[in-house]
Amino acid sequence: MASYEVSPSIPPEKQPSIGLIGMGEMGRMYCRRFSSAGWAHIYVCDRPENFEKLQADLKGTIPTDLSGVTVLPDGHLVSRLSDIIIYSVEAEYIDSVVADYGQSTKVGAIVAGQTSVKSPEKLAFEKYLPNDVHIVSCHSLHGPSVSTEGQPLVLIQHRAPDWALHVMEDLLASFRSRYVYLTYEEHDIVTANTQAVTHAAFLSMGTAWHCSMSYPWEMGQYVGGIETVKVNIMLRIYANKWHVYAGLAILNPSARIQIDQYAQSVTEQFKLMITGDEAGLRKRVYDAKEIVFASSAQQRPPILLSEEILDRFSLGSRPQTPIRPRANSHLSLLAMVDCWAALRIRPYEHLDLAATPIFRMWIGVAEYLFRSNERLDAAVQAAVNDVSHRSDDLEFVVAARGWSQCVSFGNFDLYRERFTHTAKFFESRFAEANRVGSQMIKAILEAAP
Ligand SMILES: NC(=O)C1=CN([C@@H]2O[C@H](COP(=O)(O)OP(=O)(O)OC[C@H]3O[C@@H](n4cnc5c(N)ncnc54)[C@H](OP(=O)(O)O)[C@@H]3O)[C@@H](O)[C@H]2O)C=CC1
Numbered sequence: 001m002a003s004y005e006v007s008p009s010i011p012p013e014k015q016p017s018i019g020l021i022g023m024g025e026m027g028r029m030y031c032r033r034f035s036s037a038g039w040a041h042i043y044v045c046d047r048p049e050n051f052e053k054l055q056a057d058l059k060g061t062i063p064t065d066l067s068g069v070t071v072l073p074d075g076h077l078v079s080r081l082s083d084i085i086i087y088s089v090e091a092e093y094i095d096s097v098v099a100d101y102g103q104s105t106k107v108g109a110i111v112a113g114q115t116s117v118k119s120p121e122k123l124a125f126e127k128y129l130p131n132d133v134h135i136v137s138c139h140s141l142h143g144p145s146v147s148t149e150g151q152p153l154v155l156i157q158h159r160a161p162d163w164a165l166h167v168m169e170d171l172l173a174s175f176r177s178r179y180v181y182l183t184y185e186e187h188d189i190v191t192a193n194t195q196a197v198t199h200a201a202f203l204s205m206g207t208a209w210h211c212s213m214s215y216p217w218e219m220g221q222y223v224g225g226i227e228t229v230k231v232n233i234m235l236r237i238y239a240n241k242w243h244v245y246a247g248l249a250i251l252n253p254s255a256r257i258q259i260d261q262y263a264q265s266v267t268e269q270f271k272l273m274i275t276g277d278e279a280g281l282r283k284r285v286y287d288a289k290e291i292v293f294a295s296s297a298q299q300r301p302p303i304l305l306s307e308e309i310l311d312r313f314s315l316g317s318r319p320q321t322p323i324r325p326r327a328n329s330h331l332s333l334l335a336m337v338d339c340w341a342a343l344r345i346r347p348y349e350h351l352d353l354a355a356t357p358i359f360r361m362w363i364g365v366a367e368y369l370f371r372s373n374e375r376l377d378a379a380v381q382a383a384v385n386d387v388s389h390r391s392d393d394l395e396f397v398v399a400a401r402g403w404s405q406c407v408s409f410g411n412f413d414l415y416r417e418r419f420t421h422t423a424k425f426f427e428s429r430f431a432e433a434n435r436v437g438s439q440m441i442k443a444i445l446e447a448a449p
């Protein structure tokens with residue numbers, strides 16, 4: 001394929017053909033977007049054994065939207081026919097899938113991967129793709145149910161001339177996403193800082209609540225304001241596919257360092273709490289605040305809406321008479337900022353460049369606590385002096401260390417067990433959480449400056 005105008009408005013016979021290998025959540029989302037943008041030749045496949053089911057699914061659910069789409073039995077057929085190919089398969093399998101289909105790639109085609117972690121994808125593409133095809137990879141930095149509009153979309157021009165990058169830009173233009181140009185290596189460092197460590201915090205919350213056998217928002221406690229954000233995002237993550245989180249944590253060489261530091265920050269702060277070292281904890285918290293928030297936060301409007309507006313997205317029934325929040329140790333947040341400080345991670349730089357919606361909200365929650373010395377002092381006070389938080393905090397320490405150990409062992413089976421075990425505990429709440437969580441994310445993103 002040579003350079004040419006790429007737009008769904010040119011005659012169909014002049015349009016490039018698009019191939020999608022892997023028709024799970026992300027593959028289907030891309031397929032729907034390409035089809036409704038008017039691209040005329042879209043070839044898609046999943047595993048061969050899913051061929052009939054995929055045909056039925058695409059017919060049954062949205063018949064009118066999916067014009068231009070042809071379902072094929074496997075990736076060889078897609079690869080032979082397509083000028084631009086996007087692999088959207090599990091990170092764990094990218095090597096074997098590209099090993100199978102890579103040799104069938106059409107001469108001169110452009111190949112991309114949607115994988116959340118790029119190190120294995122890069123190796124697989126370099127190893128198995130013929131030299132006469134171009135590599136321009138991509139990564140939409142949001143989940144399949146979030147609108148693509150305005151969200152960061154990473155483009156990686158790896159083994160390709162400039163015209164091939166422009167073809168990808170034109171192909172994806174209808175998404176109205178914001179392109180972020182990175183190398184493969186930069187991508188993995190940024191996403192370790194933003195996604196992997198953030199997920200570790202939310203996964204730990206879920207594990208801790210599961211181990212306490214509690215749905216905190218149904219226990220008559222105050223779960224409004226920033227607690228609402230924590231609960232909604234935790235549920236959103238456990239409602240997603242386990243392999244997405246396992247892949248980006250285990251296969252990203254940088255992520256282990258971040259996740260390990262988070263567990264260490266949690267543990268060290270907890271030790272200050274239980275030894276009654278209020279001055280030590282306060283110093284540690286304020287030192288971290290100075291490093292992470294000193295300049296950036298004060299000049300920006302807050303990310304989150306007011307606590308009252310966040311209350312609207314609370315799960316469960318709301319009490320007649322509002323319960324005021326009890327002071328909380330906020331261990332998960334104190335440790336997040338401690339971890340950013342220890343690793344010299346600058347969350348606001350990532351926010352501007354390549355933040356996922358979840359990372360944006362997580363900074364928002366941390367910022368809410370750290371912007372106010374009054375709230376921060378209350379958290380430190382409660383952490384050291386109010387023993388009623390101890391059992392929750394202890395569960396959180398154990399959970400954070402467990403996730404860190406699991407990732408450092410690189411064990412996908414253990415990760416799946418841990419994830420699905422807790423996901424089951426929360427399963428009956430996913431539908432409501434997805435509905436309310438989507439509204440919350442939309443409201444927060446729309447309010448973003
Ligand atoms: N979900 C998310 O929020 C995001 C995910 N991503 C990334 O996108 C990729 C896909 O994720 P997602 O769509 O969520 O995951 P899904 O599990 O929903 O989709 C992956 C699909 O690829 C299929 N597949 C596996 N092997 C093959 C093969 N040999 N040929 C064709 N299809 C195959 C899988 O089949 P089977 O299930 O049978 O294995 C599955 O249907 C992952 O790398 C993920 O990290 C990126 C951004 C956001």
Ligand SMILES: O=C(O)C(=O)Cc1ccc(O)cc1
Pocket residue numbers: 115116140141142143195237244356357358359
């Ligand atoms: O926003 C998040 O962190 C999510 O959990 C959704 C997500 C998951 C995987 C990606 O590669 C990109 C986005």
